[in-house]
Amino acid sequence: MRRSIFRRLALSHLDLLYGAALRVTGSREQADDLVQETYRIAFERWRSLRDPAACRAWLLRILHNAHVDELRRRRRLVPVEAEVLEIPDPRGLADPERSGMARLTLERLEEALGRLSEEARWLFLLREGEGLSYAELADIFDVPVGTIRSRLARLRGRLLGEIAAGVGERRTKGAHDG
């Protein structure tokens, strides 16, 4: 692949990288810095990209690694394994009112996402937000596809649990306030 072709290809993913960085960091300034660092690395190492079709996942892996490095420098990284991620009993979620899904607001969803570690948020948002396949995610996180599958199921379970718990807290608070 010629350098000029790589440049066009890489720049075509700018919005995607910025969106992913913004969702994970929650800060436009940090997202800006992270994306710039990603492209700096990408333009240095572009020859290592062997398959142009894999450019999107390759750039996202650099973005993810740059963010992990930044978090390590600030000692804020919590590996996904270190979190307690259990699939809740779905019988408790069968009732949309009890599960909170009937009245799920953007604010409540963001609260639940905000309680995930950065690594877990990366995984969830790259799947839900960018639609990356399990194979692409396995490549980015450097784990087997089966691990991605189980982590995603547990993350979703945890999010549903958080949302349901938020509803429970509000009800209790509402009862006390009332």
Place this chain on the structure above:
Amino acid sequence: MARCDGRLEEVSALLDGELDGEDELELRRHLDVCDVCTAWRMQLEALSASVAASLGRERAPRSLAHRVDRLAVGTALGTRVLMPLAVVVAVATLSWLGLALLRPLPAFEEALLRDHQRLVAGGVALAVPSSDPSEVARRLGELLPFGIAVEAVKGARLRGGHACTLQGLRAAYLQYERGGEPVSVFLYPRDAPGRGVAASQDGSCRALGETSVCAFEGTDEIISVVTSSPRTARAFRHAAHLSRP
């Protein structure tokens, strides 16, 4: 709940379109009769829909697009104009000083770099494109006049192996990826004739532009690592060794 334990993960994979045909059919049959898994599926669908509705598409600020574009041009300028200019200045200075670093790269190291570049760029397909260390070792043992053992390297992904001939010397080649960066590892017997590279147990390194070539001395073998920095190279010093019969 017990009979549905494994199914919950499958339901999540089903929504992602990641279940194989047979597994999908079997799960759909299960969903027809299981209220628990059906409830789980509905909750996951609702969660997915909420996330999709909330995320939207972000556009990178125009100022960032300009900076990134300048970065691309700047890197190209650095590579095409400034770096060669810097090399010329550095070589001239070192020449004047008469330092040893000015000596041309030995032919053997040139051969290592050449093979590193063509194998990493994908110009030549790896003879053993496997990430399984024992499989790579076994297949390379069939292609080379010596047997090798390949070890897993922490934080790195094995891409495969190849049999190389460097200045007439047969060598095992292993390709790894670490942090998005390619790493080439060459291994050959320590007593092989014709190797023109200095090696030491801690690694004897030489930098060429953005690439480092480091040679590590093992018990029976020499490992030459070609990558971006001596620090990265050191992580691969025990990546492989000769296997004794």
